Amino acid sequence: MGTVIMHSVVSVDGYIADENDDVGPLHDWYFSGDTPITEGDDQRYDHSGAGSGFKVSRASAEYVRRMWESIGTIVMGRTLFDLVNGWEGSPPAGDHVVVVSHRPKPEGWHPEASYRFLDDVPAAIGKARELAGERVVAVNAGEVGGQALAAGLVDEVAMDVVPVVFGSGKSYFGSIRGQHLLEDPHVVVQGDGVLHLRFKVGRRAK
Structure with a gap:
């Protein structure tokens, strides 16, 4: 089985x-550089709606490209799903998405997309690994990621740290x-603005 990585962009x-x-x-750093995340005319990661895709610093492009190309499945919570409407059935990375939610997939929503809806975090991680x-x-940080970490289901924590202080808000670890x-x-990896x-994740001796 592949590695389970908890990930998000986060304030300091x-x-x-x-x-x-x-x-x-x-x-902001996704759009403030001069290097596309993908090379040539590949529009796989172009979800900006402007046709220009993400442009970051060269260091960030190399890091993000490797990261996104390694992903097979994204695990996300229902709040993020609703906010981005599930990326309209086309996730920015990976071929599959598992949504942790007590509500089913919206009726008629992108039937062609490989999205599964499960109401239990361990079950969602298990399906995602399968x-x-x-x-x-890749498990989105927040409540779902925090629950997965607490359950011992996360192998790595990945943070894209941006130099801004929020003071309050939604915690990376839920x-x-x-x-x-x-x-x-x-x-x-030091990029521009990130x-x-x-x-x-450390393993405690039993």
């Missing part, structure tokens, strides 16, 4: 959005409680 004080789910300047095979499962050990970062970090 640990928030992925404000109380109203507004990301403010957190995603669908991803040897590829990465409402997780207790201490959870991470190893020293094994990936540190710092990419990846930590392996």
